[in-house]
Amino acid sequence: MPIGLAPTARSVFASHDIDHAALDGAPLFDLPFNPGVKIRGYSAINQPNCQVIIEDFMPGDEFWWTFAHDEIQYALAGEMEVEVYMPPLYSEVERATIRAGTVYSYPVGARKYVKVTSDVPFRHICFCPPSPDYPFPTLDQLNSATKQE
Structure with a gap:
């Protein structure tokens, strides 16, 4: 049982080089x-403070x-159109075109439509x-x- 100021498991240093071929x-x-709808991806880093996932959405998918x-x-690559419906009533909608080089964020509870x-x-x-521990495979x-195979 953890004690002190950090009642949950602590994260450790981690680094990762993205393996595009993998x-x-x-x-x-x-x-x-x-x-x-099919996706692919892998969990690059999975620490208590954050899970980092490298992920692909396929062309034409919505x-x-x-x-x-x-x-x-x-x-990192490609382009998508996104509509983000904001909680709590989902009546506020943000629209954006996301391209390589764009950084963007979603708040908890947001609902998105992607094309x-x-x-x-x-x-x-x-x-x-913090890490949701999504069941993506690791690079290893x-x-x-x-x-x-």
Whole structure:
């Protein structure tokens, strides 16, 4: 049982070099609550203070998502149109075109509608504080699966 000023598990230093080739070869999986929408990604860092995920949305895909935590993202490649419906009543709507080099954030409870408009995957980094511990594979797991094939 932790004691003192930090009642939860502490994070440690971590660094990660994004492996674009590994992500390009990663298997697609179903985006929850969005039948027919496939994504791919991996968990680059997963510490109590933040999970960092490298993720692709596929060209032409459209979907809805609701955030159970605050999230900050940075676009690496591709383009998407996004509509963000703000809580608590979802009557306030923000619209944006997100391209490589854009940093953007979603507040807890926000609901978004995404349309990928590029002909390449929309690749981005998700910073999810504190870690929701999403079940993405790690880079080591992706590389191990590739070696076993």
